[in-house]
Amino acid sequence: xxxxxxxxxxxxxxxxxxxxxxMKAVIAHTYELFGFAPIDTPVLELADVLLSKSGGDTEKQxxxxxxxxxxxxxxxxxxxxxxxxxxxxxxxxTFPFKRYQIGKVYRGERPQKGRFREFYQCDxxxxxxxxxxxxxxxxxxxxxxxxxxKLELPAFKIYINNRKILSGFLESLEIADKTVDVLRLVDxxxxxxxxxxxxxLGDMGLPEEKNQKLxxxxxxxxxxxxxxxxxxxxxITNENFQNGLEELKTVISQxxxxxxxxxxxxxxLSITRGLDYxxxxxxxxxxxxxxxxxxxxSGGRYDNLSSVFMDKKFPGVGISIGLxxxxxxxxxxxxxxxxxPTPNKALVITQSPEFADKAIHLIGQLRQNDIPADxxxxxxxxxxxxxxxxxxxxxxxxxIGEDEAANNNYTLKNMTIGEQSRVTLEELIKLVK
Amino acid sequence: xxxxxxxxxxxxxxxxxxxxxxMKAVIAHTYELFGFAPIDTPVLELADVLLSKSGGDTEKQxxxxxxxxxxxxxxxxxxxxxxxxxxxxxxxxTFPFKRYQIGKVYRGERPQKGRFREFYQCDxxxxxxxxxxxxxxxxxxxxxxxxxxKLELPAFKIYINNRKILSGFLESLEIADKTVDVLRLVDxxxxxxxxxxxxxLGDMGLPEEKNQKLxxxxxxxxxxxxxxxxxxxxxITNENFQNGLEELKTVISQxxxxxxxxxxxxxxLSITRGLDYxxxxxxxxxxxxxxxxxxxxSGGRYDNLSSVFMDKKFPGVGISIGLxxxxxxxxxxxxxxxxxPTPNKALVITQSPEFADKAIHLIGQLRQNDIPADxxxxxxxxxxxxxxxxxxxxxxxxxIGEDEAANNNYTLKNMTIGEQSRVTLEELIKLVK
Numbered sequence: 001x002x003x004x005x006x007x008x009x010x011x012x013x014x015x016x017x018x019x020x021x022x023m024k025a026v027i028a029h030t031y032e033l034f035g036f037a038p039i040d041t042p043v044l045e046l047a048d049v050l051l052s053k054s055g056g057d058t059e060k061q062x063x064x065x066x067x068x069x070x071x072x073x074x075x076x077x078x079x080x081x082x083x084x085x086x087x088x089x090x091x092x093x094t095f096p097f098k099r100y101q102i103g104k105v106y107r108g109e110r111p112q113k114g115r116f117r118e119f120y121q122c123d124x125x126x127x128x129x130x131x132x133x134x135x136x137x138x139x140x141x142x143x144x145x146x147x148x149x150k151l152e153l154p155a156f157k158i159y160i161n162n163r164k165i166l167s168g169f170l171e172s173l174e175i176a177d178k179t180v181d182v183l184r185l186v187d188x189x190x191x192x193x194x195x196x197x198x199x200x201l202g203d204m205g206l207p208e209e210k211n212q213k214l215x216x217x218x219x220x221x222x223x224x225x226x227x228x229x230x231x232x233x234x235x236i237t238n239e240n241f242q243n244g245l246e247e248l249k250t251v252i253s254q255x256x257x258x259x260x261x262x263x264x265x266x267x268x269l270s271i272t273r274g275l276d277y278x279x280x281x282x283x284x285x286x287x288x289x290x291x292x293x294x295x296x297x298s299g300g301r302y303d304n305l306s307s308v309f310m311d312k313k314f315p316g317v318g319i320s321i322g323l324x325x326x327x328x329x330x331x332x333x334x335x336x337x338x339x340x341p342t343p344n345k346a347l348v349i350t351q352s353p354e355f356a357d358k359a360i361h362l363i364g365q366l367r368q369n370d371i372p373a374d375x376x377x378x379x380x381x382x383x384x385x386x387x388x389x390x391x392x393x394x395x396x397x398x399x400i401g402e403d404e405a406a407n408n409n410y411t412l413k414n415m416t417i418g419e420q421s422r423v424t425l426e427e428l429i430k431l432v433k
Numbered sequence: 434x435x436x437x438x439x440x441x442x443x444x445x446x447x448x449x450x451x452x453x454x455x456m457k458a459v460i461a462h463t464y465e466l467f468g469f470a471p472i473d474t475p476v477l478e479l480a481d482v483l484l485s486k487s488g489g490d491t492e493k494q495x496x497x498x499x500x501x502x503x504x505x506x507x508x509x510x511x512x513x514x515x516x517x518x519x520x521x522x523x524x525x526x527t528f529p530f531k532r533y534q535i536g537k538v539y540r541g542e543r544p545q546k547g548r549f550r551e552f553y554q555c556d557x558x559x560x561x562x563x564x565x566x567x568x569x570x571x572x573x574x575x576x577x578x579x580x581x582x583k584l585e586l587p588a589f590k591i592y593i594n595n596r597k598i599l600s601g602f603l604e605s606l607e608i609a610d611k612t613v614d615v616l617r618l619v620d621x622x623x624x625x626x627x628x629x630x631x632x633x634l635g636d637m638g639l640p641e642e643k644n645q646k647l648x649x650x651x652x653x654x655x656x657x658x659x660x661x662x663x664x665x666x667x668x669i670t671n672e673n674f675q676n677g678l679e680e681l682k683t684v685i686s687q688x689x690x691x692x693x694x695x696x697x698x699x700x701x702l703s704i705t706r707g708l709d710y711x712x713x714x715x716x717x718x719x720x721x722x723x724x725x726x727x728x729x730x731s732g733g734r735y736d737n738l739s740s741v742f743m744d745k746k747f748p749g750v751g752i753s754i755g756l757x758x759x760x761x762x763x764x765x766x767x768x769x770x771x772x773x774p775t776p777n778k779a780l781v782i783t784q785s786p787e788f789a790d791k792a793i794h795l796i797g798q799l800r801q802n803d804i805p806a807d808x809x810x811x812x813x814x815x816x817x818x819x820x821x822x823x824x825x826x827x828x829x830x831x832x833i834g835e836d837e838a839a840n841n842n843y844t845l846k847n848m849t850i851g852e853q854s855r856v857t858l859e860e861l862i863k864l865v866k
Contacts, residue, residue, distance in 0.1 A: 003517055003521060003742045004479070004482075004521070005474075005478070006475060006477060006478065006479060006505070009475040009477065011472075011473075011474055011475065012472070013525055013526070014470035014471065014472060014526070014532065015470075017470065017471045017472050018470060018471060020473070032776035033776075033803065033804075034800060034805070035775065035777045035805055035807035036776065037447035037448075037451060037775060037776055038447065038450045039444075039447060039450055040445065040450055040453070042438060042439060042442040042443075042444065042551050043476060043537060043539075043551065044439060044442065044539070045438070045439065049436060049437075063498070063500060064498075065498030067496060067541055068541075070439070072496075074477075084436055084438070085444070087436050088436060088437070094774075094821070094825055096810070099447065104476060106476075106477070108500055117477075118475050118476065133810040133811070135789070135793060136810070138793075142797065146800070254790075254793055257790055257793050257797065258794070258796070258797035259794075259798065309436045341527075342468065342470060343465035343468060343470055343471075344468045356568070357690055360568060360690050360691060361690050361691070364690065364691035365692065367467060367575075367579070371466075372466045372467070377566040377568050377569070378561075378566070388527070392527055
């Protein structure tokens with residue numbers, strides 16, 4: 001039979017998997033540093049639950065099937081499972097509820113470069129009952145900022161906006177009935193020419209003069225302080241607009257209060273995140289020198305997480321990192337950090353098989369001292385053993401021969417700088433550790 | 434609509450998930466300490482690939498479905514995906530290949546207490562081309578021993594046997610043609626009465642006198658050295674028997690050479706692991722005081738991993754921990770370690786909302802010093818804030834009021850011992866860290 005892995009499913013060699021796992025660990029560690037607790041919902045759910053609030057595209061992409069009496073589906077994101085989780089367990093949760101989840105999700109898209117059918121999402125959300133402090137919208141910025149720094153990623157900017165500002169502006173222009181369509185269009189502004197943008201607004205039946213005002217509005221630029229000043233200068237009294245502006249100002253100032261470098265945050269009035277779902281702050285993150293990656297971390301504030309499942313109101317704010325795609329893009333551009341083809345720090349080899357027992361005893365000692373170590377047990381020539389050590393790029397090589405055995409010590413070679421010395425067990429542990 | 438999670442799918446509250454994740458991290462860390470590199474194969478594979486060597490029971494339990502042109506299935510273990518992985522990538526792997534994989538697998542069993550349809554397996558395997566040193570069979574013992582100790586699990590024993598010994602014994606009795614059936618029956622010896630055991634052997638058409646010899650053989654007991662001595666005293670010249678005995682002796686002595694406490698390993702000649710798959714060393718692990726848990730870590734040596742997929746020979750040895758079931762059993766018996774309802778080490782609360790900015794600035798500082806910290810932002814009475822701190826069992830509480838703000842310091846309360854003191858930022862970071 002022909003063996004193969006399905007198209008669109010990432011499968012890495014160990015040396016790449018080590019990097020991927022390290023990235024996952026850094027993300028999880030950072031999320032916990034900010035007080036987010038882990039949850040782990042099933043990959044399989046009732047199709048009814050997953051599809052309760054989705055649109056047509058999702059339904060076409062979903063992996064679903066009948067098993068016994070149940071119509072099942074594989075999750076296509078971690079947000080719907082979170083909505084289910086809060087609906088089921090809210091009486092047992094402590095609010096504000098800060099959760100993170102790192103897990104695989106499934107979309108049966110047509111496979112193409114950079115699109116995966118199975119991929120990791122790394123999500124955080126903060127949810128409260130009835131009301132959630134706006135300071136958490138700044139905290140989300142601090143999490144993205146810290147994660148990206150700890151991942152040693154290329155220079156990046158988090159673009160931020162507040163949907164109330166644009167909604168309020170549309171209300172002030174008296175074209176609020178078109179808000180949903182306009183927000184979707186604004187989301188595309190960077191991908192289409194201005195003329196096409198104005199044309200599509202015209203097709204919606206909106207008057208030319210208002211369309212030009214709208215275009216000028218979303219093109220407002222400058223530093224964060226300059227944009228805020230320009231927005232204030234518009235003297236728009238609309239309540240939505242004013243609330244959004246106040247929120248945006250608070251988020252920017254509290255982000256700095258939390259210690260974020262101001263250069264990494266940029267207000268961009270054209271960011272709307274197409275989905276109707278979001279109601280306030282919205283985020284997108286781009287690498288300065290790799291805009292072609294698209295947004296590598298996005299999210300926003302929403303009024304009500306679990307509205308499909310229950311009457312109670314749970315507002316929240318959250319973001320998601322699409323890790324599989326990010327990893328793929330970084331790899332393609334030679335931007336991966338935290339390398340290493342082996343988890344081992346030390347490899348023991350012997351001049352002859354008679355020292356195998358001593359070598360095995362030594363790796364036991366090293367591991368008991370929390371040093372990842374291994375022994376080359378294959379009965380092959382010494383030269384082959386050296387080739388193996390070079391191939392796996394081992395940081396420390398330990399050699400046991402007649403002389404070492406007689407003197408009860410070891411030859412330790414630092415493979416990075418190429419130096420070697422004769423050491424006792426105690427010295428060896430100290431040096432390698 | 435009625436929201437629910439599917440039966441047989443474990444879903445934990447955050448305080449339990451923190452424990453589960455800590456266990457997963459300890460297992461992964463220990464596997465890496467022994468030089469195992471991670472791999473992460475897809476949950477979905479071609480059904481043909483997954484079912485290539487499985488029997489009838491697996492096919493009934495598998496989650497499978499058609500999507501487009503492909504017949505897909507969710508993996509039911511991590512061994513078949515490993516066989517596929519080695520078949521696909523062996524030219525890019527360095528041998529001996531030591532891999533670990535921790536991931537969810539799926540079996541559509543009838544749900545019942547202690548049985549899960551989605552559960553974590555934590556596997557290690559060591560694979561080589563053509564031949565694999567027997568020392569790795571001892572190394573696997575060292576891994577189980579270390580993982581169980583680091584997980585702070587109850588007193589346990591790893592039961593070990595070598596299938597060649599029993600096969601050789603059956604050959605010497607001249608009933609080798611019944612080996613497969615006999616091994617399956619021996620595997621059940623602890624669950625059925627001796628009379629039933631002898632009866633079933635009789636039903637296979639075996640003579641009474643040989644059956645009694647077989648029963649006496651698998652009941653041989655004593656310390657490891659005593660059992661080995663008794664086996665040697667049998668003076669069986671059969672080659673298979675002698676090879677198996679030699680291997681067993683090497684595994685026991687090298688395990689001690691690796692630093693394992695001899696009390697944690699026990700030879701048990703009745704351990705066969707029903708599957709035909711295993712060809713040498715076999716392992717099962719039981720808690721001394723909780724035999725009803727069944728084997729919590731099992732595995733063994735096999736001659737050829739990927740025989741269904743290719744001609745090349747890849748012998749290996751490996752074990753698997755069924756983590757979801759183990760977690761469930763430990764929880765039911767109040768044996769879980771590493772508790773904690775929150776990842777946070779410190780919580781900041783204020784005497785009045787005017788100090789919120791100072792509190793937010795402080796948590797930024799703490800996190801920059803790698804201390805997981807949070808602030809209670811809800812505008813509620815001080816008493817409510819104290820209740821919240823107690824509810825999440827925070828280790829350190831930090832209070833900011835008028836006096837603290839005026840003196841630029843903080844009240845730090847160690848919630849474990851109940852003491853509190855007034856400290857500067859520097860002192861605070863030092864104390865909490």
